[in-house]
Amino acid sequence: MPTTVEPDPQGFYFVGGTPFFASRHDQRISYALYVPKDHTPQAAPLPLVVIQHGTGRSAELYRDRWKSFAIEHRCVILTPLFPAGLVEPRELHSFKFLSSGGIRFDEELLHIVDEVGEVFNTETARFYLHGFSGGGQFAHRFFYVHPDRLAGVSIGAPGRITRLDDSLPWWLGTGGFEEVFGTRIDLEAMRKVPVQMVVGGDDVETWEINNVGGPNWLDGVEQTGRTRIERLECLRANFDEHGIQVRFDVVPGVGHRGSAVIPAVQEFLGKLLNERGTR
Template sequence: MTDLASERAHFVGGTPFFASQHDQRLFYALYVPKDHTPAAEPLPLVVIQHGTGRSAELYRDRWKEFAIERRCVILTPLFPAGLMEPGELHSFKFLEYRGLRFDEELLHIVDEVAAGFNVRPDRFYLHGFSGGGQFAHRFCYAHPDRLAGVSIGAPGRITQLDESLPWWLGTGGFEERFGIRIDLDALRRVPVQMVVGAEDTESWEIMNPGGPNWMDGVEETGDTRVARLETLRDNFVSQGIPVRFDVVPGVAHRGTGVVPVVQDFFGGLLASAASAR
């Protein structure tokens, strides 16, 4: 194998984790079908956002067959814990922390991947589970124009589209905080899935008054992740945003347990997009 070919081998299949060139504290890995080349037609991009455990590599590998079969590239960002202070876990879930805009940093990573790995740069598919589900629905509020579909998995804390509630319980002050006006018409055009395991009923992590990710009032959205996702679904529907709502039998709070249902959702969207081209 030539030096060029051996180097190229690390840029297809399951890649190493790369540092974002915009902020080298943040990282990402990919699964790129091995026959995809810079000269080929650009492929769609599917972003799988990790949760609190930062299991980015696990998700990349779990989505390998989907990438091959559905002809897409999988991107798994990695936003490390403890970026701003030792032991800090939750900052990325709320889009911004101490001046670092995680939503904008994801867009920088997507643009970097589009340039370096020959994917479609304009709109992508986004799934997150647990903490990743928190990030996914808040990202959707900020950037619906960049999403071809969003899958919101079992968020422990939800942000309702409600200007009367303060951020992050609701969207009160969203424009002042992020410099973005929420575009409900654009949100209504994004295909939305909400997904949770039927057995996702433990509450020790989400009913934690006094914790660093607690706000009084969150308890009113439900005492389990199932109930909280139902609250978010009802809020979306009240705003005219259709939702595919999936409760997966026999699954507790396990992101890999809902992957087949998410893949069914994204697979349908990718097939529809391909037939429309």
């Protein structure tokens, strides 16, 4: 009779859709992945695609929705999880602004990326980043600080934007940026990174993003537009003024739903992955 080869009880959980692992650098922060099941430590490292959650922390959902993409395009999907209430009880928004309560969320992501490269055999020098809503806020601000680490960035429907404008205080603009992050904006590096902006054509509700006096409000936000569509158009115009080319996707019939813009994001990132080595 043929012998049945049973899975390795330990290794089984390190391929496919993984559990959430605590970051070695800060165990309050965790991450999950989708790793193609035939990927091995002996193989060539696979490119890394980071999908950053929004306010709802739906990291597991994104991991699962990107499974087929990972298999088709031979890449590893990483979904970090920055828990709510990390800076103070019931707090929701700190990760979106990269630096809060003594935590540098951009650097925590880089620690996770380095760990994933070591444990799961992925490329870490440069990776691809997408975020929607609160994740879109994180993604475009991360782009400002670390353009050298990105092979492509997709900015999805951020409710609050940071313009490249040193006359405006952080986070409305980039005034005081160097004092906060210890580095300057590198426009030349930013111009080399492929950029997508994506939003649903029906993403017009304003109850969450026009919360005057809320914990994630600064006077001046209203000048960037009333809806997420208008604010993303404002950010695109700002990028254009600085010579940063943008692919701008408005997905018809879609409201504020990150899962519904995934096909447009996958088209953008899939093209970049297919062109690897030619850029």
